[in-house]
Amino acid sequence: xxxxxxxxxxxxxxxxxxxxxxxxxxxxxxxxxxxxxxxxxxxxxxxxxxxxxxxxxxxxxxxxxxxxxxxxxxxxxxxxxxxxxxxxxxxxxxxxxxxxxxxxx
Amino acid sequence: xxxxxxxxxxxxxxxxxxxxxxxxxxxxxxxxxxxxxxxxxxxxxxxxxxxxxxxxxxxxxxxxxxxxxxxxxxxxxxxxxxxxxxxxxxxxxxxxxxxxxxxxxxxxxxxxxxxxxxxxxxxxxxxxxxxxxxxxxxxxxxxxxxxxxxxxxxxxxxxxxxxxxxxxxxxxxxxxxxxxxxxxxxxxxxxxxxxxxxxxxxxxxxxxxxxxxxxxxxxxxxxxxxxxxxxxxxxxxxxxxxxxxxxxxxxxxxxxxxxxxxxxxxxxxxxxxxxxxxxxxxxxxxxxxxxxxxxxxxxxxxxxxxxxxxxxxxxxxxxxxxxxxxxxxxxxxxxxxxxxxxxxxxxxxxxxxxxxxxxxxxxxxxxxxxxxxxxxxxxxxxxxxxxxxxxxxxxxxxxxxxxxxxxxxxxxxxxxxxxxxxxxxxxxxxxxxxxxxxxxxxxxxxxxxxxxxxxxxxxxxxxxxxxxxxxxxxxxxxxxxxxxxxxxxxxxxxxxxxxxxxxxxxxxxxxxxxxxxxxxxxxxxxxxxxxxxxxxxxxxxxxxxxxxxxxxxxxxxxxxxxxxxxxxxxxxx
Numbered sequence: 001x002x003x004x005x006x007x008x009x010x011x012x013x014x015x016x017x018x019x020x021x022x023x024x025x026x027x028x029x030x031x032x033x034x035x036x037x038x039x040x041x042x043x044x045x046x047x048x049x050x051x052x053x054x055x056x057x058x059x060x061x062x063x064x065x066x067x068x069x070x071x072x073x074x075x076x077x078x079x080x081x082x083x084x085x086x087x088x089x090x091x092x093x094x095x096x097x098x099x100x101x102x103x104x105x
Numbered sequence: 106x107x108x109x110x111x112x113x114x115x116x117x118x119x120x121x122x123x124x125x126x127x128x129x130x131x132x133x134x135x136x137x138x139x140x141x142x143x144x145x146x147x148x149x150x151x152x153x154x155x156x157x158x159x160x161x162x163x164x165x166x167x168x169x170x171x172x173x174x175x176x177x178x179x180x181x182x183x184x185x186x187x188x189x190x191x192x193x194x195x196x197x198x199x200x201x202x203x204x205x206x207x208x209x210x211x212x213x214x215x216x217x218x219x220x221x222x223x224x225x226x227x228x229x230x231x232x233x234x235x236x237x238x239x240x241x242x243x244x245x246x247x248x249x250x251x252x253x254x255x256x257x258x259x260x261x262x263x264x265x266x267x268x269x270x271x272x273x274x275x276x277x278x279x280x281x282x283x284x285x286x287x288x289x290x291x292x293x294x295x296x297x298x299x300x301x302x303x304x305x306x307x308x309x310x311x312x313x314x315x316x317x318x319x320x321x322x323x324x325x326x327x328x329x330x331x332x333x334x335x336x337x338x339x340x341x342x343x344x345x346x347x348x349x350x351x352x353x354x355x356x357x358x359x360x361x362x363x364x365x366x367x368x369x370x371x372x373x374x375x376x377x378x379x380x381x382x383x384x385x386x387x388x389x390x391x392x393x394x395x396x397x398x399x400x401x402x403x404x405x406x407x408x409x410x411x412x413x414x415x416x417x418x419x420x421x422x423x424x425x426x427x428x429x430x431x432x433x434x435x436x437x438x439x440x441x442x443x444x445x446x447x448x449x450x451x452x453x454x455x456x457x458x459x460x461x462x463x464x465x466x467x468x469x470x471x472x473x474x475x476x477x478x479x480x481x482x483x484x485x486x487x488x489x490x491x492x493x494x495x496x497x498x499x500x501x502x503x504x505x506x507x508x509x510x511x512x513x514x515x516x517x518x519x520x521x522x523x524x525x526x527x528x529x530x531x532x533x534x535x536x537x538x539x540x541x542x543x544x545x546x547x548x549x550x551x552x553x554x555x556x557x558x559x560x561x562x563x564x565x566x567x568x569x570x571x572x573x574x575x576x577x578x579x580x581x582x583x584x585x586x587x588x589x590x591x592x593x594x595x596x597x598x599x600x601x602x603x604x605x606x607x608x609x610x611x612x613x614x615x616x617x618x619x620x621x622x623x624x625x626x627x628x629x630x631x632x633x634x635x636x637x638x639x640x641x642x643x644x645x646x647x648x649x650x651x652x653x654x655x656x657x658x659x660x661x662x663x664x665x666x667x668x669x670x671x672x673x674x675x676x677x678x
Binding site: 066095098 | 221477
């Protein structure tokens with residue numbers, strides 16, 4: 001699969017990416033960031049100089065496989081500690097404010 | 106090519122052995138004879154409906170819940186159906202393209218990526234740890250049993266199992282996803298390209314892929330008047346016991362053409378996965394979840410219509426009803442010249458309609474990338490072969506074998522192979538020497554009746570397969586009458602006991618000595634002078650009266666054949 005590099009970083013793209021990362025950028029910040037992102041993407045664009053036809057993308061620096069564990073249950077020793085750190089709880093549930101119905105909002 | 110099940114089997118018949126957990130138990134016989142949906146050979150009912158509907162205004166709501174007798178038909182028994190004329194008309198013009206997505210919780214002891222127990226507990230947030238809570242720095246480690254069960258499920262569904270497979274991150278923000286990503290398999294799923302065959306029609310539905318992933322936390326939406334719905338809630342309560350529980354997602358090819366096929370696909374999938382021990386597969390407790398993707402297009406065209414997603418389907422009955430409703434709804438929209446909106450809809454059980462849940466504004470960008478914390482899987486060929494050997498005979502194979510080897514009807518074969526316990530019991534009794542047809546009749550008949558009355562399952566039946574075989578041989582060898590066996594069955598099922606021993610102890614043997622019978626019969630005739638004279642006067646139906654009285658007088662032990670013969674002698678001389 002050929003490596004695709006978008007060197008066409010538009011303002012719209014950047015705003016989309018910011019939204020997906022749940023970052024709110026002001027108009028000023030977006031304008032400042034667009035050329036910086038362009039530079040970073042172009043740097044990675046040097047990869048396209050290499051012919052990677054037929055080569056699988058690397059997933060890890062280690063050549064390790066099948067790191068698994070047995071299906072034996074054990075209780076975490078500090079469940080209470082974790083629940084104490086919860087900002088707002090109600091009857092052992094974790095209470096959160098009203099949610100938007102769209103998971104990606 | 107494997108022999109197909111030819112006769113129509115109505116999968117709506119609930120197996121008597123599916124205890125209250127069956128999602129179909131309340132549905133009744135709503136599944137209509139398949140040919141009505143064929144589209145190419147309209148039944149006379151459909152033709153009549155086309156004529157009627159040209160004078161009707163297009164309806165916004167489907168006539169769900171109103172039953173119409175299916176007129177015309179194949180000469181098979183007429184079933185009361187809830188097919189509205191609107192639906193039949195829609196199916197004439199449009200071809201539904203339906204795919205199903207199932208999420209199945211795997212029957213492992215621990216979660217997918219951590220050691221927390223998967224056992225259901227009442228108290229929320231107890232089976233949790235930093236991994237399934239998504240705390241910073243926590244590292245996931247794959248549960249080896251998850252891989253085994255996923256691979257075996259793939260094998261049971263005829264898939265190619267990938268020796269190399271990998272986990273990926275699916276990135277999105279939502280309260281039930283504590284890491285802000287789900288560890289799933291996007292690019293290299295563990296299984297692909299399988300299929301399953303529908304029992305009634307033999308139609309093959311393709312399975313695109315099967316992959317491993319994790320479940321999200323459970324949310325309860327609360328607030329005055331919320332009734333559990335997100336839109337009216339003021340806040341939500343989250344329980345992470347479910348977070349990280351291993352799932353397999355099974356995606357079908359869009360080969361399904363109507364609601365009843367979809368329900369049947371779901372049931373066969375459930376049957377297969379229960380057989381191979383993948384999961385309990387209960388829609389009620391959430392171990393099996395079902396989503397539907399449905400679009401329609403004018404028959405004869407090849408472009409796909411706009412896809413609508415149906416969620417929140419809690420039973421196979423809902424699957425069928427919601428699909429039938431959707432087909433009609435979408436057809437009405439297209440008939441009006443409008444376009445179907447791409448959206449997610451939910452099934453409202455009370456109103457019997459699908460309702461908008463949220464409108465999709467284009468596809469979400471999940472920015473999939475390989476999960477760096479989990480090294481890829483490389484499953485050895487030997488391991489795969491070992492797992493393949495572990496596979497039990499599948500339901501479809503059992504159905505065929507029962508018909509071929511034991512000459513059972515397709516209906517009987519279907520019922521007996523519906524779940525593993527029943528099939529095992531049946532096969533064990535044949536091993537012990539029972540005649541298959543008789544064993545089948547006893548299991549599906551009297552034994553089930555007793556169990557159902559006591560609200561227990563076959564596992565608690567005290568009559569062992571061996572003793573069932575014993576009892577059947579006693580009947581076959583003329584040692585006891587069928588009636589005596591029927592009288593004993595309740596005790597045998599609930600308390601147990603060896604039939605031949607009981608027969609000896611209580612002297613229940615069949616009386617076939619004509620002399621003894623003659624004595625009994627003579628006494629009966631003596632005691633019933635009124636009926637005797639009525640019979641002699643010509644009321645020949647009273648013969649049955651005398652037979653019944655004689656058998657009763659013999660304590661049910663009289664051999665019916667001998668009794669009949671002796672009676673004929675004595676009455677007709």
